[in-house]
Amino acid sequence: MKHNFYMEPLTIRKEALGDIIKDLSNRGYRVIGPTVRGGTIGLDNITAIEDLPVGYGDRQVTGGYSLFKHERPYFFGFSNGPDSLKRFLNPPYQRLFAIKKRAKGFETMIYEYEGSPFAFIGIRACDLRALHILDMVFEKDPFYQAERKEIFIIAVNCIFPSNTCFCPSMNSGPEVKYGFDLLLTEFDEDFLMEVGSKKGLNAIEGVHHKEAAGADIEKKRGLIDSSSKSIKKTLDTEGLPTLLYREFENPWWADIANRDLSCGNCTMVCPTCFCNTSNDTSSLDGKTATRIRCWDSCFSVNFALVHGGNFRPSRRARYRQWMTHKLAYWINQFGVSGCVGCGRCITWCPAGIDITEELMAIRISGKRR
Amino acid sequence: MDKPRLAVFKFTSCDGCQLSIPDMERGLVDIANTFDIAYFLGLKSRKSTGYYGISLVEGSISTPDEIKRIRAIRENTHYLVTIGACATAGGLQALRNLKDLGAFKKAVYPKPEHIDALKDSLPISHYVHVDFELWGCPISREGLLEVLASFLRERRPNIQAYSVCFECKRKGTPCVLVAQGIPCLGPITRTGCGAICPSYGRDCYGCFGPSEDPNIKSLSLRFETLGLSKDEIKLRLAGINSYAFGKYHGKE
Amino acid sequence: MNIAAPFEAVIKRIKKETRDTFTLTLRVKDRAIRKEYGFTPGQFNMLYVPGIGEAAISICSATWREDIRHTIRVAGDVTTAISNLKGGDVIGVRGPFGRGWPMEMLKGNDLMIMAGGLGIAPFRSLLRQILREKEEGARYFLLYGAKTPKDIIYRNEFPRYGEVFEVLLTVDKADPEEYWKGDMGVVTNLLKKINIIPEKTIAFICGPEIMMQSSIKELINMGLSEDSIYISMERHMNCGMGVCGHCMFGPKFICKDGPVFSYTDIIEFLGEREI
Numbered sequence: 001m002k003h004n005f006y007m008e009p010l011t012i013r014k015e016a017l018g019d020i021i022k023d024l025s026n027r028g029y030r031v032i033g034p035t036v037r038g039g040t041i042g043l044d045n046i047t048a049i050e051d052l053p054v055g056y057g058d059r060q061v062t063g064g065y066s067l068f069k070h071e072r073p074y075f076f077g078f079s080n081g082p083d084s085l086k087r088f089l090n091p092p093y094q095r096l097f098a099i100k101k102r103a104k105g106f107e108t109m110i111y112e113y114e115g116s117p118f119a120f121i122g123i124r125a126c127d128l129r130a131l132h133i134l135d136m137v138f139e140k141d142p143f144y145q146a147e148r149k150e151i152f153i154i155a156v157n158c159i160f161p162s163n164t165c166f167c168p169s170m171n172s173g174p175e176v177k178y179g180f181d182l183l184l185t186e187f188d189e190d191f192l193m194e195v196g197s198k199k200g201l202n203a204i205e206g207v208h209h210k211e212a213a214g215a216d217i218e219k220k221r222g223l224i225d226s227s228s229k230s231i232k233k234t235l236d237t238e239g240l241p242t243l244l245y246r247e248f249e250n251p252w253w254a255d256i257a258n259r260d261l262s263c264g265n266c267t268m269v270c271p272t273c274f275c276n277t278s279n280d281t282s283s284l285d286g287k288t289a290t291r292i293r294c295w296d297s298c299f300s301v302n303f304a305l306v307h308g309g310n311f312r313p314s315r316r317a318r319y320r321q322w323m324t325h326k327l328a329y330w331i332n333q334f335g336v337s338g339c340v341g342c343g344r345c346i347t348w349c350p351a352g353i354d355i356t357e358e359l360m361a362i363r364i365s366g367k368r369r
Numbered sequence: 370m371d372k373p374r375l376a377v378f379k380f381t382s383c384d385g386c387q388l389s390i391p392d393m394e395r396g397l398v399d400i401a402n403t404f405d406i407a408y409f410l411g412l413k414s415r416k417s418t419g420y421y422g423i424s425l426v427e428g429s430i431s432t433p434d435e436i437k438r439i440r441a442i443r444e445n446t447h448y449l450v451t452i453g454a455c456a457t458a459g460g461l462q463a464l465r466n467l468k469d470l471g472a473f474k475k476a477v478y479p480k481p482e483h484i485d486a487l488k489d490s491l492p493i494s495h496y497v498h499v500d501f502e503l504w505g506c507p508i509s510r511e512g513l514l515e516v517l518a519s520f521l522r523e524r525r526p527n528i529q530a531y532s533v534c535f536e537c538k539r540k541g542t543p544c545v546l547v548a549q550g551i552p553c554l555g556p557i558t559r560t561g562c563g564a565i566c567p568s569y570g571r572d573c574y575g576c577f578g579p580s581e582d583p584n585i586k587s588l589s590l591r592f593e594t595l596g597l598s599k600d601e602i603k604l605r606l607a608g609i610n611s612y613a614f615g616k617y618h619g620k621e
Numbered sequence: 622m623n624i625a626a627p628f629e630a631v632i633k634r635i636k637k638e639t640r641d642t643f644t645l646t647l648r649v650k651d652r653a654i655r656k657e658y659g660f661t662p663g664q665f666n667m668l669y670v671p672g673i674g675e676a677a678i679s680i681c682s683a684t685w686r687e688d689i690r691h692t693i694r695v696a697g698d699v700t701t702a703i704s705n706l707k708g709g710d711v712i713g714v715r716g717p718f719g720r721g722w723p724m725e726m727l728k729g730n731d732l733m734i735m736a737g738g739l740g741i742a743p744f745r746s747l748l749r750q751i752l753r754e755k756e757e758g759a760r761y762f763l764l765y766g767a768k769t770p771k772d773i774i775y776r777n778e779f780p781r782y783g784e785v786f787e788v789l790l791t792v793d794k795a796d797p798e799e800y801w802k803g804d805m806g807v808v809t810n811l812l813k814k815i816n817i818i819p820e821k822t823i824a825f826i827c828g829p830e831i832m833m834q835s836s837i838k839e840l841i842n843m844g845l846s847e848d849s850i851y852i853s854m855e856r857h858m859n860c861g862m863g864v865c866g867h868c869m870f871g872p873k874f875i876c877k878d879g880p881v882f883s884y885t886d887i888i889e890f891l892g893e894r895e896i
């Protein structure tokens with residue numbers, strides 16, 4: 001992927017982000033950014049910088065998450081929460097169409113996309129990669145494409161990665177290299193801002209900025225390097241995808257199945273998991289029906305059900321489907337791994353199952369077999 | 370076409386589930402327009418007997434008399450749906466299945482010999498064939514409307530059996546277990562309530578019964594790391610759906 | 622056109638094939654869509670009954686016909702609802718989806734079609750095509766197995782196929798009063814009765830997965846190469862366009878990479894437990 005920077009880096013005051021947010025709303029964007037919600041940092045509507053989790057940091061471990069306060073009022077002093085762009089571009093409940101019965105036949109009303117595009121604030125490198133992946137998955141999906149087309153992205157370089165992150169292994173972070181309109185690197189006093197598109201340039205027209213000093217650019221490098229070094233978790237991609245194709249019958253899958261809850265949390269928080277089910281609901285009088293597409297998961301028992309039976313009745317097979325899809329099938333399907341190393345599935349697994357460790361276990365027990 | 374005849378029956382229960390029908394307001398009007406409400410003592414006293422297209426059965430079977438009654442209802446019903454935790458899983462009163470009924474009787478009633486109760490409080494499906502089980506304590510109105518709509522369209526209800534977590538995550542509700550260390554039953558509980566409790570920052574206590582493939586053992590281990598004792602964990606499962614969770618708990 | 626939303630088609634004809642299987646002839650309502658609609662044999666449509674849902678059904682009409690045909694077996698909710706429709710009723714259609722039989726492979730080769738049960742349906746439009754444009758000098762085989770003689774679909778069409786194909790039928794079992802004079806046993810048994818030139822034979826197979834697996838084994842024993850075998854797969858289907866994940870079979874999406882696959886493309890996954 002080529003670096004895409006539109007012009008020389010700039011420096012802006014931190015409060016100037018507020019002006020950009022206001023300006024984006026004035027231009028008709030639905031501005032979405034990180035905000036504190038029930039002890040977590042989620043993505044939601046943002047109208048001013050006060051809505052951002054200023055000063056907050058997060059501690060993430062396998063199956064655990066908590067917030068704390070930094071001594072400094074960092075704007076982006078935390079890492080990814082459970083939400084990602086998919087919540088907005090591939091919403092959990094997508095109405096597809098409504099049907100009205102006529103005397104002969106039926107009338108279909110498609111839920112067309114209406115107006116305001118999203119502007120996303122604080123998007124990280126891993127999630128930009130995930131966006132790139134979703135673009136391929138939903139290439140032919142009219143609903144995704146309509147939401148996707150006009151979005152605006154203010155990305156951030158990840159300075160405070162969490163314990164569950166492993167983006168360097170997946171080659172997807174922590175440095176943002178492409179796919180943004182504006183890119184922020186947070187310093188103690190101000191932001192280094194890079195412009196990635198014409199749209200980005202327009203958005204900072206009225207914002208006070210100055211050309212960044214050479215030292216600031218060095219500083220950015222330094223921050224990214226130390227961020228990168230602080231990420232200890234790794235996923236060994238050596239030998240994928242074929243490694244997993246040899247391990248369908250590895251007994252370790254059954255060991256995981258003993259711990260796995262089949263609760264689906266990992267797939268729901270994963271920024272690239274896209275599975276869904278469309279179902280009809282009908283009114284009692286039978287005159288109208290609505291078809292709704294709703295997030296689903298390969299962990300749901302009926303996911304692979306057909307009339308004659310179920311292709312994946314066991315937890316063993318369902319967990320295997322999840323990991324093998326993410327780390328192996330995906331490479332055949334889209335040319336990249338389905339995992340961007342964001343660590344969400346590790347943090348949000350109530351059973352504390354860690355995809356990197358399970359792959360390691362499969363790898364090791366596979367060698368022994 | 371004649372409207373299908375609908376009946377609502379009550380066994381050992383609190384009425385909460387059947388009351389969700391009059392509670393529906395708009396929905397009730399729709400139901401009355403599409404069904405001939407033939408038997409529903411909670412709504413009207415006129416009883417119309419005969420064969421019912423669909424019977425909604427609330428409550429568990431806990432007396433010998435109730436066994437006879439449910440068998441008769443089954444014989445006169447095309448499509449039998451249990452509504453709620455009592456009818457589907459024996460209900461709160463099934464806690465007695467874990468203990469000695471005689472002792473309870475003596476403790477509660479001055480003349481226990483007058484109490485003609487079965488040893489166990491059991492789900493309807495223990496005695497007769499059930500066409501669909503609608504879980505919940507109480508059931509959700511949307512769920513009930515979906516059962517009725519699907520019955521009319523002759524399809525299976527779009528009612529899922531996976532975990533409450535699916536719903537929390539779709540709604541964007543922060544996970545109380547992971548983020549607050551609260552022992553939430555969501556990961557092993559059937560979806561359908563709309564994940565109400567976690568959206569108020571509290572734990573799920575399993576009103577909708579076990580999910581389709583509940584790994585109780587694994588969640589129990591997690592609860593232990595949160596500081597719950599084995600007995601406390603047992604108690605958490607010994608709620609409204611104790612009988613249903615117990616079946617899996619024994620197995621795992 | 623939004624491929625997630627159905628267009629209307631009127632049921633022109635309903636023909637009963639067997640006790641649980643029938644063929645619908647559909648006329649797309651919208652003239653523009655009707656003219657534009659085109660498919661290759663082996664592709665499928667999602668048929669939709671409002672308020673009930675969708676089912677993936679192979680297209681079995683001839684490619685040059687304007688009306689679309691589907692042969693449907695009553696399985697569950699959607700197929701039952703379709704079976705309750707009458708002539709003149711309207712049904713929803715999305716499609717065509719997927720990749721059909723590799724027609725380019727027919728050039729210069731002999732063709733072996735093996736079908737089990739309803740697996741004959743995705744071949745019907747191919748059969749029609751070959752009746753019309755058969756290759757000079759090529760040999761064509763049609764091996765078809767049904768449960769009982771009563772379950773044979775397109776029964777009265779076989780004489781016509783027999784003009785071009787060497788047609789062999791077999792049934793699993795037959796009641797004595799059915800006077801079945803043909804073969805009994807699995808489809809693969811029929812292979813013993815024919816002579817093929819393995820180097821110039823390609824095989825297209827559709828049927829239950831076990832039947833396809835044993836057919837492949839037998840064909841390879843007879844000397845066919847792995848890359849001359851194609852099979853049509855079936856999995857849970859929901860969106861039809863590769864975004865729901867239900868139909869995934871190993872790294873393949875049955876709906877968009879298939880349903881027809883070259884055996885070499887899925888060799889690693891076919892027969893694995895719970896894939």
Ligand SMILES: Cc1cc2nc3c(=O)[nH]c(=O)nc-3n(C[C@H](O)[C@H](O)[C@H](O)COP(=O)(O)OP(=O)(O)OC[C@H]3O[C@@H](n4cnc5c(N)ncnc54)[C@H](O)[C@@H]3O)c2cc1C
Nearest residue numbers: 306307676677678679693694696697698699700856857858
């Ligand atoms: C590519 C392809 C081509 C097919 N061609 C034909 C054909 O020509 N004629 C024919 O009769 N049938 C065909 N089928 C099978 C047909 O799709 C199923 O029989 C039908 O979906 C069953 O739906 P139902 O609602 O009647 O059954 P139910 O038993 O009510 O549905 C079973 C459940 O499985 C889901 N489901 C999804 N995909 C399938 C599947 N493949 N099989 C069964 N259930 C499924 C349903 O949505 C539902 O949730 C084909 C399937 C595929 C994948």
Ligand code: SF4
Nearest residue numbers: 270339340342343345
């Ligand atoms: S698999 Fe886990 S770490 Fe990888 S992208 Fe998905 S949620 Fe993130």
Ligand code: SF4
Nearest residue numbers: 273274275298322325
């Ligand atoms: S891992 Fe499972 S839920 Fe995620 S995209 Fe793959 S099949 Fe779908």
Ligand code: SF4
Nearest residue numbers: 261263264265266349
């Ligand atoms: S891996 Fe964890 S989050 Fe995923 S389904 Fe299993 S228990 Fe749930």
